[in-house]
Amino acid sequence: MSSTKFKKDKEIIADYETQVKEIRNQLVEQFKCLEQHSESRIQLLQDLQEFFRRKAEIEMEYSRSLEKLAERFSSKIRSSREHQQFKKDQHLLSSVNCWYLLLNQTRRESRDHATLGDIYTNNVIVRLTQISEDVIRLFKKSKEIGIQMHEELVKVTNELYTVMKTYHMYHTESISAESKLKDAEKQEEKQFSKSGDLNVNLLRHEDRQPRRSSVRKIEKMKEKRQAKYSENKLKCTKARNDYLLNLAATNAVVAKYYIHDVSDMIDCCDLGYHASLARTFRTYLSAEYNLETSRHEGLDIIENAVDNLDSRSDKHKIMDMHNQ
Amino acid sequence: MSSTKFKKDKEIIADYETQVKEIRNQLVEQFKCLEQHSESRIQLLQDLQEFFRRKAEIEMEYSRSLEKLAERFSSKIRSSREHQQFKKDQHLLSSVNCWYLLLNQTRRESRDHATLGDIYTNNVIVRLTQISEDVIRLFKKSKEIGIQMHEELVKVTNELYTVMKTYHMYHTESISAESKLKDAEKQEEKQFSKSGDLNVNLLRHEDRQPRRSSVRKIEKMKEKRQAKYSENKLKCTKARNDYLLNLAATNAVVAKYYIHDVSDMIDCCDLGYHASLARTFRTYLSAEYNLETSRHEGLDIIENAVDNLDSRSDKHKIMDMHNQ
Numbered sequence: 001m002s003s004t005k006f007k008k009d010k011e012i013i014a015d016y017e018t019q020v021k022e023i024r025n026q027l028v029e030q031f032k033c034l035e036q037h038s039e040s041r042i043q044l045l046q047d048l049q050e051f052f053r054r055k056a057e058i059e060m061e062y063s064r065s066l067e068k069l070a071e072r073f074s075s076k077i078r079s080s081r082e083h084q085q086f087k088k089d090q091h092l093l094s095s096v097n098c099w100y101l102l103l104n105q106t107r108r109e110s111r112d113h114a115t116l117g118d119i120y121t122n123n124v125i126v127r128l129t130q131i132s133e134d135v136i137r138l139f140k141k142s143k144e145i146g147i148q149m150h151e152e153l154v155k156v157t158n159e160l161y162t163v164m165k166t167y168h169m170y171h172t173e174s175i176s177a178e179s180k181l182k183d184a185e186k187q188e189e190k191q192f193s194k195s196g197d198l199n200v201n202l203l204r205h206e207d208r209q210p211r212r213s214s215v216r217k218i219e220k221m222k223e224k225r226q227a228k229y230s231e232n233k234l235k236c237t238k239a240r241n242d243y244l245l246n247l248a249a250t251n252a253v254v255a256k257y258y259i260h261d262v263s264d265m266i267d268c269c270d271l272g273y274h275a276s277l278a279r280t281f282r283t284y285l286s287a288e289y290n291l292e293t294s295r296h297e298g299l300d301i302i303e304n305a306v307d308n309l310d311s312r313s314d315k316h317k318i319m320d321m322h323n324q
Numbered sequence: 325m326s327s328t329k330f331k332k333d334k335e336i337i338a339d340y341e342t343q344v345k346e347i348r349n350q351l352v353e354q355f356k357c358l359e360q361h362s363e364s365r366i367q368l369l370q371d372l373q374e375f376f377r378r379k380a381e382i383e384m385e386y387s388r389s390l391e392k393l394a395e396r397f398s399s400k401i402r403s404s405r406e407h408q409q410f411k412k413d414q415h416l417l418s419s420v421n422c423w424y425l426l427l428n429q430t431r432r433e434s435r436d437h438a439t440l441g442d443i444y445t446n447n448v449i450v451r452l453t454q455i456s457e458d459v460i461r462l463f464k465k466s467k468e469i470g471i472q473m474h475e476e477l478v479k480v481t482n483e484l485y486t487v488m489k490t491y492h493m494y495h496t497e498s499i500s501a502e503s504k505l506k507d508a509e510k511q512e513e514k515q516f517s518k519s520g521d522l523n524v525n526l527l528r529h530e531d532r533q534p535r536r537s538s539v540r541k542i543e544k545m546k547e548k549r550q551a552k553y554s555e556n557k558l559k560c561t562k563a564r565n566d567y568l569l570n571l572a573a574t575n576a577v578v579a580k581y582y583i584h585d586v587s588d589m590i591d592c593c594d595l596g597y598h599a600s601l602a603r604t605f606r607t608y609l610s611a612e613y614n615l616e617t618s619r620h621e622g623l624d625i626i627e628n629a630v631d632n633l634d635s636r637s638d639k640h641k642i643m644d645m646h647n648q
Binding site for chain 2: 055062065069095102262263267274288292309310314
């Protein structure tokens, strides 16, 4: 039975070692996840930066094309106006007015898309770069804190391991002391049964002296073993209490780690990330909404001019113009 | 006095000819103006067509660039998704969601600007071409009508000229007949005063016979001249009435031409021009407003996603993802 008990102890230690190993693997895995998570964030931020960089280029290209288009016709109008000085504003035909406003709108769109590209480059991308830097910085900081937490975890599990081994050692010793004590008790019992025979065979006196010293010897050994056993038992109980306290503490640390610390570590990595990202997106949205408002204003001006397309007034302007 | 009167008549005819010439110049000038006006319209329509043709190209270019941009990142996402099958929709992080919606918006903008370019090419430009054709057609028709009106004007002024010349001729003849009659009357008077002398100098009888025949001769001449004068006077009065009626009719035609016909001719040229142009501009505006609405919808979707950026939910998704 002592042998099976010993085997069981070995199994417990092996189990424990497996568990500790698993926890360590999990810690490594968690770091990997956190790293992966930060990397995917940085990747996302890089993609966003690259996206806005390219979109800014597209907006600038679009803006330049629109500007060129408007300028091509505006310069034509300017040069024809020099020849036809009589085409003053009061003689501006409503149809020609629509055309001029269309060119104005084109210039406005050109300006607005250039502004958009500018905001992408000088605001959105700058913010994204800052967020990237923050993510890297916070990941490093979180990793440092994580490493400290891991070390703490390793320390308490190592301590627990030591305490557990001590407990097992004392437990084993206590068991062996107990079995030795039991041996001594058995020997004493045997001696006592021999002493009973002694009273019956009182005639054989020459035998009595050596038998009494042997009893004393056994008695002494038993006492010694009793003392040893008590001592071991005490040590074992102390070690067991130590172990139980340590186990509770370690479990608390492990639980705290899994329930709070991992979460806190992610929180630390996340610090300000969503808020900064939201601010950046809002900058983008605000720029887009501004472009939309400006565009809409321009279209409304054209719509108003189209509503005021008036053949009667244009005819009078033409007749006035030729009567001058 | 007859000579100055004749001179005055000549002046009147010269004045008249100057006026008719001026009217003809004005007619030519008016045609030139109408032609110039139609030409400037066609020029405007050509400019608009050219503008929309080029703007359609710019929109298509912009659309292609945006599509390429979105596709570049979308294909990257697709290929990374194949590796990471675990990133299912329920695990889509709110930050990544914003990024996907940004790409959706880019694709939407690409689509909308392509639609815009398409509407320019297949609707706006087609309408402008039709308006150009209408302007040319209506100008030709107006010119035809104008030429008819001019011919009518030339006809009535020519008629007036003839009638006026006739009147002036009869007037001149009437005046000369009148002066001849007056001569005859003077001669008769002279003869009568000689007849008075005759009664006084009754003795010279041999003279009486030739004197009586001379009186008869003068009498006869006077009667003839009286008849001629009356006839001419009548003719002149008739011609004058004719002239006055013709003058009134011509003035009415000229007035009608300047007050109504020129205006009608411009109206004929204008027929439907402003309405068609307005419809074309409204097609353009409607396309632009549609793009704006779509754009706005997309931005609102992104704004909603930005409002829903949630670090807590993202953290749980990450932890769930790694616990699987």
